Amino acid sequence: MTTTAQFEKQTKSLIDDLKSVCANYGLGNDGNEFKIITQVFLYKFLNDKFVHEVKQLDPNIAAAEDWEKALRNLSEDDREMLTMQMSESTATIHPDQLISSLFDRQNEPKFADILDNTLLDIAKNNSEIFSVITEGGEKIVLFENISKYVTDKRDDFCRAIINKLVHFSFENIFHEKFDFYATIFEYLISDYNSNSGGKYAEYFTPHAVAKIMARCLVNGEVSNATCYDPSAGSGTLLMNLAHEIGEDKCTIYSQDISQKSSNLLRLNLILNNLVHSIHNIVKGNTILEPFHKENGRIQQFDYIVSNPPFKLDFSDFSADLDTKENHERFFAGIPNIPKTKKESMAIYLMFLQHVMYSLKPNGKAAIVVPTGFITAQSGIDKKIRERMVESKMLAGVVSMPSNIFATTGTNVSILFLDKQNKSDVVLIDASNLGTTVKEGKNQKTVLSHIEEDKIIDTFNTKTAIDDFSVVVSYDEIKRKNYSLSAGQYFEVKIEYTDITVAEFEVKIQDFSANLEALFNESKTLEMEIQSNLKRLKYE
Known part of the structure; x- marks a missing residue:
């Protein structure tokens, strides 16, 4: 019997094979390689899921020596009835659009056009469920013409892709759960998840951070929850949160200005059985034009997670934010435009205020912030902390080890909000935890499972531990000038x-x-x- 580890190895091998094909046709490390790899991988996944479900629904097809022939022999009405019984998360695919069918046709002339048209037709036929939308209402469908990125030997390239896909099957992997697909997804995008220089560049939050955020937010049974990320990136935080709640007990909402991120998040949702939320994934500028609204007001959510960009030049639209409608949302103000280094504008302060505004009366949130935020003595930073304390919506803060993100030297803390937390606040200094490892050219701090559990258990039980955590009242925080740094509350011990x-x-x-x-x-x-x-x- 094939083990999970073997499945994982085989799946990663398929990804490596696809990258090898791209490299052989001049697309290695090309910006377009990402689009090809992710779309081809998704086509394969949806193809195999369709086949898997067909066999589950029709025992005759499952038992047939040639299942594809048995499927083709069904009448149009019977095939339509079969597809109507399929789950919403399964794309509808015609027998002619199956990978095995394309494999049989690979020697036909203009094979690249055959593959491209197949992908475009699948995207069109499944547009209603699988499309991401833009803030202007346009649909970003599943697939596009992939051979256009190859300048020469397009037919050969497409044949090579199909030949890699046909010898692998996801059918035995559909029983795997979140941890498996999280690992595969991270491996799939590992070469493409870098800062491309665009606005709100893609972020991949380490699993340790995402896990801590989710497990400190979710306590006990939850149902019919709305989960939101205003700067979703590839969706790591949302996937961990949904897994903690239960994928069938929550609905995902997100917005991100990057189309690349939106496509990655859609892929993540499909892999993690969250297809029902794809229509809530929006490509757009959250700060300038928040998309999700109810009765003309910005929608409020049960859970919000966010790892926003910390600094970014948003001078092009900062003046447009200063409107009557935004005064309540951006209560602490909008950062001034610096005369030099406009890219140093603290856009995370805007996301943080947006998160606070978007919480339901009983809502909870977890936001990654630069650690400097928790002790800043003036300005927008302090005004935000004052509001959190005065309105009694602060649950706690966890200051993480340095280099927990390999791509940035900025020390980070996780800020936890809970509008129903009217009692004590837990502050944790986890900066001394973790082991330093080398990741590429960067140093990275990795937390062990025991260390992760220590942070989570300490937070959820509100336990004070010497030189690690402290439990304080809102009044104590006021007396400390609204500082949220655990170290400032630790007792100074003198031994006699x-x-x-x-x-x-x-x-x-x-x-x-x-x-x-x-x-x-x-x-x-x-x-x-x-x-x-x-x-x-x-x-």
């Missing part, structure tokens, strides 16, 4: 040793004798040095 007067005098005599000996030694050395200097002078 009881000794008699006689013992004290003996110690003083010992110290005096030692000092006298040291002074005498110092004088001797000084005389030797002067003598040597005189000798050198005359030589």
